[in-house]
Amino acid sequence: MTQFENSLSVPVPTSSTVAPISVGNSLVPNQNQIAYFMSGATRSYEARRNSLLKLKAALQKHEHTLLEALHKDLRKHPNEGYVSELGIIYDEISHVLKGLKGWMKPRRVATPMSLQPASSHIVSEALGRVLVIAPWNYPLQLAINPAVGALAAGNVVMLKPSELTPHTSKAIATLVRETFDPGLFQVVEGGVDVSTRLLEEQWDHIFFTGSTGVGQIVALAAAKHLTPCTLELGGKSPCIVTRSANMSLAARRIVFGKLLNAGQTCVAPDYLLVEKGAEDELLKAMIKEVEMRYGQNPLENTQLPCIVNDRNFQRLSAFIQPKLVAHGGRTNAMERLIEPTFMINVPLDHPVMMEEIFGPILPIVTFDKLDDAIRIINSREHPLALYIFSENADEQERVTRSCRFGGGAINDTLMHLANANLPFGGVGKSGYGRYHGKNSFDCFVHQKAILKTATWFDMPIRYAPWTPMKDKLVRLFLR
Numbered sequence: 001m002t003q004f005e006n007s008l009s010v011p012v013p014t015s016s017t018v019a020p021i022s023v024g025n026s027l028v029p030n031q032n033q034i035a036y037f038m039s040g041a042t043r044s045y046e047a048r049r050n051s052l053l054k055l056k057a058a059l060q061k062h063e064h065t066l067l068e069a070l071h072k073d074l075r076k077h078p079n080e081g082y083v084s085e086l087g088i089i090y091d092e093i094s095h096v097l098k099g100l101k102g103w104m105k106p107r108r109v110a111t112p113m114s115l116q117p118a119s120s121h122i123v124s125e126a127l128g129r130v131l132v133i134a135p136w137n138y139p140l141q142l143a144i145n146p147a148v149g150a151l152a153a154g155n156v157v158m159l160k161p162s163e164l165t166p167h168t169s170k171a172i173a174t175l176v177r178e179t180f181d182p183g184l185f186q187v188v189e190g191g192v193d194v195s196t197r198l199l200e201e202q203w204d205h206i207f208f209t210g211s212t213g214v215g216q217i218v219a220l221a222a223a224k225h226l227t228p229c230t231l232e233l234g235g236k237s238p239c240i241v242t243r244s245a246n247m248s249l250a251a252r253r254i255v256f257g258k259l260l261n262a263g264q265t266c267v268a269p270d271y272l273l274v275e276k277g278a279e280d281e282l283l284k285a286m287i288k289e290v291e292m293r294y295g296q297n298p299l300e301n302t303q304l305p306c307i308v309n310d311r312n313f314q315r316l317s318a319f320i321q322p323k324l325v326a327h328g329g330r331t332n333a334m335e336r337l338i339e340p341t342f343m344i345n346v347p348l349d350h351p352v353m354m355e356e357i358f359g360p361i362l363p364i365v366t367f368d369k370l371d372d373a374i375r376i377i378n379s380r381e382h383p384l385a386l387y388i389f390s391e392n393a394d395e396q397e398r399v400t401r402s403c404r405f406g407g408g409a410i411n412d413t414l415m416h417l418a419n420a421n422l423p424f425g426g427v428g429k430s431g432y433g434r435y436h437g438k439n440s441f442d443c444f445v446h447q448k449a450i451l452k453t454a455t456w457f458d459m460p461i462r463y464a465p466w467t468p469m470k471d472k473l474v475r476l477f478l479r
């Protein structure tokens with residue numbers, strides 16, 4: 001128990017103590033969460049650790065249902081569901097549990113001479129009520145992982161999963177309801193109406209993952225209450241391949257990054273910028289990769305995930321212009337399946353190069369000089385991710401230094417996300433704020449600054465009346 005916990009005396013409420021606010025068909029016991037937080041029940045290390053352990057145990061208990069739900073919603077193979085969703089959450093919880101005690105400790109910082117004798121420290125304090133709004137593409141991971149950070153930081157959490165993946169949304173709601181006091185962690189299911197209603201409330205932090213357009217709506221709603229928010233958004237993430245690259249490895253890792261979840265990944269390589277002279281070899285190697293992973297007829301392969309809904313299927317199908325297709329291009333509207341598709345000689349103003357693709361379609365654009373590729377990237381909004389495949393350190397350095405992007409990898413795709421020590425977040429239109437590991441903890445706390453000065457000595461120079469001697473001394477300290 002910290003000294004602050006001791007000072008909080010409001011009792012922890014039960015779910016029946018405060019009347020819930022109605023949101024569509026769901027209930028939001030808003031006051032309940034405020035009272036829970038104010039009771040101090042989330043403050044101690046033991047309480048937070050216990051919440052995370054309970055969450056992990058509940059996920060393990062519901063593992064089969066969750067993987068089945070991901071398959072029903074997105075046709076994700078259970079192995080893919082584990083590797084890209086559940087496994088990542090387990091890893092995040094383990095990582096946070098390892099660091100949490102240390103992160104919670106007040107951090108002593110240096111105090112300048114001019115303030116001596118004194119000491120200074122920073123206390124990482126929970127923000128309060130956190131609203132998490134999640135998207136559909138990794139409907140489990142992107143709903144639970146922010147909640148892990150928020151709970152670790154001592155907050156209470158309201159989570160709204162995506163309505164477009166209803167089986168996963170329901171499985172999450174059931175799991176959380178069975179495991180947590182709704183004052184601490186609660187799920188509200190629903191679509192835009194529920195989201196809109198939730199955004200009218202005053203929160204202490206809003207964590208939103210989704211499209212840039214809706215991110216703007218969220219930021220506007222947050223501004224009304226001056227609520228800080230984290231916006232994890234999307235965009236077109238480029239992937240550069242130079243002639244120096246290890247072509248077969250580049251092909252394998254690009255195909256992996258593009259086809260995981262059928263390209264419905266916020267950090268998937270959206271389009272390729274390939275140095276002239278390398279395009280044929282790369283294309284051949286990528287086709288070989290697709291055939292090796294998904295066979296000659298991917299539409300018949302039960303491990304190929306489907307497109308989330310008809311609207312997105314139609315949107316993606318419209319990108320496929322037969323005369324630009326070098327490989328793939330076939331679709332199955334009934335099953336919402338799109339073959340891995342490579343498009344070549346794509347003009348920069350073609351629709352597939354103008355909006356985020358978010359599907360298994362990869363346009364390939366060639367460039368003469370690396371500076372041309374850099375110019376193309378920098379003439380667009382800052383992407384969430386950037387990848388460069390090159391064996392040349394100078395090329396790697398030039399690209400990573402000259403372009404602004406959220407994060408990325410050299411000679412790989414997506415895998416920067418798998419390192420919990422790296423912050424994950426966008427820049428510009430791909431979002432603001434960051435999370436994962438310690439960054440998640442930092443995302444959901446206020447860093448309270450405290451200066452403690454001695455009382456046995458009081459440096460006179462800051463007090464009037466001003467004298468030449470004081471002026472001299474002040475100038476000695478402040479220069």
Ligand code: NAD
Binds near residue numbers: 136137160231233
């Ligand atoms: P979306 O913005 O349509 O929806 C996200 C969430 O916002 C959903 O829960 C939805 O119910 C809610 N929502 C939708 N419209 C709303 C409105 N008008 N007002 C309030 N809430 C609303 O995004 P999506 O289609 O679920 O996800 C795809 C997008 O998310 C892509 O752009 C992708 O790049 C991005 N994304 C980003 C990340 C990241 O970590 N940066 C991760 C996954 C997806």
